[in-house]
Amino acid sequence: MSQKYCYYPYTSFTKKIISRYSTINEIIKCFFIAILISNFIFLSIFDNLWLNFISPFLTIFGFLKLFKFNKIKFFYTGFFIGILWFYWVSFSLRFYDLSYLIPIEILFFGLIYGLIFLVCGWFKNLYFRAFMLLSVSYFYPFNFNWLNLEATLVIGIFEPNLRGLGFIFAFIIAYYSLNKFKFISIFLLIFALQFKQNVPNLLPLKIYLANTNINQEIKWKNEYRNDQIKQVLNLINKAIMDGYEFIILPENAIVSYVNLELNLMQYLKEKSHNIGILTGGLAYENDFIYNSAFLFKDGDMKRFDKFILVPFGEEIPLPTFIKNFVNKIFFKGASDIKSAKNLSTYEINGFKITNAICYEVTRPEIYANNPDFVIAISNNGWFMPSTEPNLQRLLIKYYATKHATTIYHSVNGSKSEIITPKKMWIKEFIMQIKSKS
Incomplete structure (x- = not known):
């Protein structure tokens, strides 16, 4: 009898530990996938031919795993992508004596893109997820357009456009749909390749x-x-x-x-x-x-x-009464830069x-x-x-x-x-x- 009383609390406590460990483990997994999808930003710094070749395959593997995530893991992946891509935006706060807000702004970018990815992963249908992720590059929160998933293919052998990314997503859908014939899906990647290059125009001036x-x-x-x-x-x-x-x-x-x-x-x-x-x-x-x-x-x-002005740098893309408040509190009453017509x-x-x-x-x-x-x-x-x-x-x-x-x-x-x-x-x-x- 005494063993039973010891057993049940122990089981409950163990479940909590396992659950907590599992949650942390899943978040770490999302961070790893975010790094894979974002790798092109970091690997291209080295300007190495072989790293450039490897980069898009790491991206593809990242998307392959992402497509099977639940919506919560979509959120965490988007959260880390937002930080990995845009942590640096907050650095400008140093020059307005607002350095204490840097961590908050970094988390803000994580939250915004986490919510965007949450929407992309809300439904389990792979076609819907592919469509939503393809649309991300054309959705500009606060008129800021730097999260461009097509640009993940700028280095390597694939075409950095809607066709290139679209056929990569088609490969992923086929991979999960064909069961015993998954190998056939690889052929879809052929249609994502870059088939031609444009000869650069150069101005005939020194x-x-x-x-x-x-x-x-x-x-x-x-x-x-x-x-x-x-x-x-x-x-x-x-x-x-x-x-x-x-x-x-x-x-x-x-x-x-x-x-x-x-x-x-x-x-x-x-x-x-x-x-x-x-x-x-x-x-x-x-x-x-x-x-x-x-x-x-x-x-x-x-x-x-x-x-086209920089959001929150040269203009505050918010209603006038909020804009004036933000400029007064954070930017010493400065007005927005005026844009051309x-x-x-x-x-x-x-x-x-x-x-x-x-x-x-x-x-x-x-x-x-x-x-x-x-x-x-x-x-x-x-x-x-x-x-x-x-x-x-x-x-x-x-x-x-x-x-x-x-x-x-x-x-x-x-x-x-x-x-x-x-x-x-x-x-x-x-x-x-x-x-x-």
């Missing part, structure tokens, strides 16, 4: 793609303003001496209201007889502040204001250029007309050190591949580069073999 590394801690301090302007002028003079025809400088390379700096404008107009100049800077007009790109060419100046385009030596400032270069609106050339300027100093520049580069590569566009990207805080459509992996492999032989 272009100086400037790169700066000004720490965000000092970038907007008045005592460093003149030094930064001198650095810009030195870069322009050096580009002229080296025979360049066009120089592209990063976002806010000139930390001033350029349209109000009459002497500086006149100086740059004079220099533009020797070299075309595109530089980032601020503009002030009719009591509004604009984030702008300024083009100086042949003694003339044109201004192109940013059209339309996208900006201009011509350089007869070639049409689409203008993009930082976040804009990762938006589909920029590529709506399949432009041959985009000139983009960014300031990644807000988020350094982090994986933000690499994710930005991968997203730009995604759009470059999808629209056969060449992007000239000048950056502060990370690498400036020309980003062209994705090459076929097999061709890169052959080129590497030839280079070693």
Whole structure:
């Protein structure tokens, strides 16, 4: 009898321990799957041909496991994906004296994307799950579009678009549906492969793609303003001496209201007889502040204001009364940046250029007309050190591949580069073999 009284409490206690262990184990499993799906952000940093080859297969394995998760595990996987992709967004809070909010913002991103994945996994039907996950790339919470699952295929042998991801999901559905004939499902992956590559267009100009590394801690301090302007002028003079025809400088390379700096404008107009100049800077007009790109060419100046603003960075995408409250409490009463009414385009030596400032270069609106050339300027100093520049580069590569566009990207805080459509992996492999032989 006494043994029974000992037995039942012991069993109950054991069940609680097992249940708790099981829950923790499941959460760890979700974290591991989130890492697999997100691996391309981290492996591509090494720029290694074999890691690039392996990356999409790790992603496929991650999705394969995800499709069989219950809705709670979908939530946890989305939660960790949100953190792995966007933990760095919170780093900008350091420069508003809000560092104490960094953990909260990181958890906020986890929660938002956890809820999105919860919806994707709400129903057990695999077709519905595939459709919902394909739709995630086209759903922009708070107008932020950087969770793009198609971009997980930017490196490797598969096509980074709806076809590529769609046939990978078709493979997963077939794998779980064919029972004894699962091996047949592998053939569906053939239709997800990249079959061609676009030959990159390059501007027939000698272009100086400037790169700066000004720490965000000092970038907007008045005592460093003149030094930064001198650095810009030195870069322009050096580009002229080296025979360049066009120089592209990063976002806010000139930390001033350029349209109000009459002497500086006149100086740059004079220099533009020797070299075309595109530089980032601020503009002030009719009591509004604009984030702008300024083009100086042949003694003339044109201004192109940013059209798509960064959510919670340059605008608060909330109703006005909430927006005003947030700006007052957290941003010392500052107003939102004013946006342009339309996208900006201009011509350089007869070639049409689409203008993009930082976040804009990762938006589909920029590529709506399949432009041959985009000139983009960014300031990644807000988020350094982090994986933000690499994710930005991968997203730009995604759009470059999808629209056969060449992007000239000048950056502060990370690498400036020309980003062209994705090459076929097999061709890169052959080129590497030839280079070693």
